[in-house]
Amino acid sequence: MDIRYVVTSLTEGSAEHIYDTLYCARGQAENLIKRHKTQLASDRTSCRSANANQMRLILHTAAYWLMWRIQQAIPKATALAAAEFATLRLRLLKVAARVIESASRIRVAFASACPDAGVFKAIATGLRPAPT
Numbered sequence: 001m002d003i004r005y006v007v008t009s010l011t012e013g014s015a016e017h018i019y020d021t022l023y024c025a026r027g028q029a030e031n032l033i034k035r036h037k038t039q040l041a042s043d044r045t046s047c048r049s050a051n052a053n054q055m056r057l058i059l060h061t062a063a064y065w066l067m068w069r070i071q072q073a074i075p076k077a078t079a080l081a082a083a084e085f086a087t088l089r090l091r092l093l094k095v096a097a098r099v100i101e102s103a104s105r106i107r108v109a110f111a112s113a114c115p116d117a118g119v120f121k122a123i124a125t126g127l128r129p130a131p132t
Helices: 015-040 050-073 085-093 117-127
Strands: 097-101 106-110
Touching: 015 050, 015 085, 050 085, 050 117, 085 117, 106 117
Parallel strands: none
Antiparallel strands: 097 106
């Protein structure tokens, strides 16, 4: 049995409700902030200008959102389904491919020995917008 104690001044709601909805949610938010900092190095604010540092943080947040969206599009049956952002970056973003651009489409050609070609196809299908 894993018993936990939380001291609070809240009077509304049961102890279980306070723990599950407030305390655990705070911990999850801290974990997401930690992942944002460690996986994408978003805590680097080495520019002299505050505006430049703010723009850097905005770009890091956009990268975080993109990586999160890619992570959500990975099929659950693959080994990458529970991978960290650093692993996704190494396996999915740092890959050599030939990009062929035409008037109506963009084709990406991977090497025949690409180990994650099926995952790329599944991600592209998962990121495709729903038909209107």
